[in-house]
Amino acid sequence: MSKPDTPAATPADQPRRLRLVSDSDQPTASPETPGTGTGPVLPPDPETERQALAQIANARAELPARDEAMFETFLGDLVRQVQPTSEADPTNILASLLAGTGVYLGARPHLRVGDDRHPLLVWPMVIGRTGIGRKGAGWSAAKRLLLAADAGFVASNIHSGLTSGEGLTQAFADEDEGDGTEPGKGKPRPRALLPTGDRRLLAFEPEWASVMARMRREGNTLSATLRAAWEGGNLSTLGVNARIVRDAHVGILTHITPGEFTAKLSSSDMAGGTYNRFLPVFVAQTQFLPAGTGADPALIERLAVDLRARLDQGATLGQLGFSDEAAYLWRRLYVEFGGFSTEDGPIEQFLSRAAPNCLRVAGIHAALDGTATIQPPHLVAAAAFIRYAVDSARAVFRKADPVLAQLAAFIREAGPQGRTRTEITSDFFQGNAKKPRIDALLERLVADQTIARTQRRPEGRKGGRATDIVIAHEHYELTNNAPDQDKP
Numbered sequence: 001m002s003k004p005d006t007p008a009a010t011p012a013d014q015p016r017r018l019r020l021v022s023d024s025d026q027p028t029a030s031p032e033t034p035g036t037g038t039g040p041v042l043p044p045d046p047e048t049e050r051q052a053l054a055q056i057a058n059a060r061a062e063l064p065a066r067d068e069a070m071f072e073t074f075l076g077d078l079v080r081q082v083q084p085t086s087e088a089d090p091t092n093i094l095a096s097l098l099a100g101t102g103v104y105l106g107a108r109p110h111l112r113v114g115d116d117r118h119p120l121l122v123w124p125m126v127i128g129r130t131g132i133g134r135k136g137a138g139w140s141a142a143k144r145l146l147l148a149a150d151a152g153f154v155a156s157n158i159h160s161g162l163t164s165g166e167g168l169t170q171a172f173a174d175e176d177e178g179d180g181t182e183p184g185k186g187k188p189r190p191r192a193l194l195p196t197g198d199r200r201l202l203a204f205e206p207e208w209a210s211v212m213a214r215m216r217r218e219g220n221t222l223s224a225t226l227r228a229a230w231e232g233g234n235l236s237t238l239g240v241n242a243r244i245v246r247d248a249h250v251g252i253l254t255h256i257t258p259g260e261f262t263a264k265l266s267s268s269d270m271a272g273g274t275y276n277r278f279l280p281v282f283v284a285q286t287q288f289l290p291a292g293t294g295a296d297p298a299l300i301e302r303l304a305v306d307l308r309a310r311l312d313q314g315a316t317l318g319q320l321g322f323s324d325e326a327a328y329l330w331r332r333l334y335v336e337f338g339g340f341s342t343e344d345g346p347i348e349q350f351l352s353r354a355a356p357n358c359l360r361v362a363g364i365h366a367a368l369d370g371t372a373t374i375q376p377p378h379l380v381a382a383a384a385f386i387r388y389a390v391d392s393a394r395a396v397f398r399k400a401d402p403v404l405a406q407l408a409a410f411i412r413e414a415g416p417q418g419r420t421r422t423e424i425t426s427d428f429f430q431g432n433a434k435k436p437r438i439d440a441l442l443e444r445l446v447a448d449q450t451i452a453r454t455q456r457r458p459e460g461r462k463g464g465r466a467t468d469i470v471i472a473h474e475h476y477e478l479t480n481n482a483p484d485q486d487k488p
Helices: 046-060 074-085 090-105 135-149 151-157 165-170 208-215 222-231 258-264 267-272 297-314 324-337 346-350 354-368 376-399 402-413 421-428 435-447 473-479
Strands: 110-113 116-119 123-127 200-205 233-237 243-256 278-282 451-456 467-472
Touching: 074 090, 074 135, 074 297, 074 354, 090 123, 090 135, 090 151, 090 200, 090 243, 090 278, 090 297, 090 354, 090 376, 110 354, 116 354, 123 135, 123 258, 135 151, 135 243, 135 297, 151 200, 165 222, 165 233, 165 243, 208 222, 208 243, 208 258, 222 233, 222 243, 243 258, 258 376, 258 402, 258 435, 278 376, 297 354, 324 354, 324 376, 354 376, 402 421, 402 435, 402 467, 421 435, 435 451, 435 467
Parallel strands: 123 243, 123 278, 200 243
Antiparallel strands: 110 116, 233 243, 451 467
């Protein structure tokens, strides 16, 4: 099963369309054709097409170069067949499919790296600007394939709403499992989120910035639980209602904007090691389909039949290994991806698990080909995807204004007390920044919901004039004191 069993596309499956940015990012154009998912034939509108081309080209100019070798696998073939009728970046669709299929395969197929057992779990962090990033379009294309392959899995095993470590472990509670309280006392027993005995969960979080804010709250155990979840196996929380979840198989797919990510990510977040489990994927819209209707349902059904068969066969595999040629190639990739250290800068910290992530991606490709032996093409495709993740991290971090992230950290360190304008001007900028520059930075942080404006009343006495302050958004939400403080 090294090649997909999908029949060759008929002429009707090969839409002629207005493609404003091709796979090589070179603009080409052709008219849309009815019945292909790209929409009806439209009369020429040169000005609209010119504007759309400019918008897309501008958005894609900040993305790293893409090696098409990442699509030389079964999943890559799926992407190439559905991408012509989607505005999503094909790398986005591929990342979403990797996250979904890795969870579907379950815990049985795995890799050994030294004494560590690695499940085939990949956690993409899709980074794209609001609107032009088309992050949701990539998930929609992938989800449509997964839904056609197994509607029950999509309905029962894909959920959103990560809040805490306790909440994550509670998701694995079975219908017949109590919550630690005596009958008739305490909270009512929650409804089981997953099918009984099924330990597969894909957490899809389209607003990851909100989850980041929750994880920073004092006492929140989500970060620690996620680090354990990436390793696979047992999850535990030792609180009032202690819980141990055995054989958990948790995948995560997140969406976030570049501004939210760089503004909300603190040095402590990086040092904690949670984010080096994720693979950043910087994406943007690829084409302009204002009247698009998506891929032909018949095409989706054909692709889904093959996908389901491969998923079922791959789920029966056990430990994966290398062919001789792949083992030789892996030695080189191990050196290439093993040089990132958590003791270096933020980019290196973010990528310090690039090597095991490369193996996991290659393992998914091998499993979907029905083999327990990783071959060179699986590694080549995986390495191309990991290199894109490496370059995505570099592009996002280097494009960000470093002062913006530092200012956000300065305000966050003040906790619920926030920072006054005087503190920002004198303590942070040392009097070396002009008012327009400070105003612009604060406005960006407010717009990204990194900080909030409020007031601090004088302590120990009634009356008196309140002081305008800015406060980290998570503290603003936690204390919920803004309405009172805003009173004159």
